[in-house]
Amino acid sequence: MRIVIAGGHGQIALRLERLLAARGDDAVGIIRRPEQAGDLLAVGAEPVVCDLESATVGDVAGHVEAADAVVFAAGAGAGSGITRKSTVDHAAAVLFADAAEAAGVRRFIVVSAMRVDREPPEGTDPGFAAYLRAKGAADADVRARTGLDWTILRPGRLTDEPGTGLVTLAESTGRADVTRDDVAAVLVGLLDEPGTAGRTLELIGGDTPVNKAVAQAAR
Structure with a gap:
């Protein structure tokens, strides 16, 4: 398969690209800065420089048109301002979905976050609240589309511990940690597994092997 990943230099994306390349898939990572290309090449992925904050739908459609599936794993990051939560976590996700539809790529996976379908509690840090609202708006846009076979994955608190290969994957899991390695394996x-299309799934560490957990989550 040829898989195009937005946010291709992110910590989950690099792990995903390594897994895909190791099994013989063509992993393509969309990156914002040319100097990030070496890290993608090191894991066996093809880097494509394209700034999703300034690109057009046509620009991005040209990068994804030959893909079997696309993954939106981009994010503004913890150190970014509130404005970039909107332009990356929301607007770039919508742009990427528009591009996938324009290119005729149906399989679309989003790496989102927990608790984005509700208004952040009073007292939430303004930057984090903006992030949650942006992710929630992006998820709502994707779920309203009929031209995509979408799956939204909402991991718990991410850690850099080695993956266990054991997870809990369901519509509602409760809040807990999950390793970035295991998130990549679930992706x-x-x-x-096309049977997971149309599902919004939460992911935390657990006691079910990844392949079995994904199979159980399929319709």
């Missing part, structure tokens, strides 16, 4: 499983 590979979702790419292989």
Whole structure:
């Protein structure tokens, strides 16, 4: 398969690209800065420089048109301002979905976050509240589309511990940690399982092997 990943230099994206390349898939990572290309090449991925904050739908459609699936794993990051939560976590996700539809790529996976379908509690840090609202708006846009076979994955608190290969994947899991390694492994499983299309799934560490957890989550 040829998989195009937005946010291709992110910590989950690099892990996903490594897994895809290791099994013989063509992993393509969309990156914002040319100096990031070496890290993608090191994990076996093809880097494509394209700033999703300034690109047009046509620009991005040209990068994804030959893909079997696309993954939106981009994010403004913890150190960014409130404005970039809107332009990256929301607007770039919508742009990427528009481009996938324009290019005729149906399989669309989003890496989102927990608790984005509700208004942030009073007292939430303004930057984090903006992030949650942006992710929620992006998810709502994707779920309203009929031209995409979408799956939205909402991991718990991310850690850099080695992956265990054991997870809990369901519509509602409760809040807990999950390793970035295991998130990447679940993304590979979702790419292989079309029966998860139309599902919004939460992910935390657990006691079910990834492949079994993905199979159980399929319709």
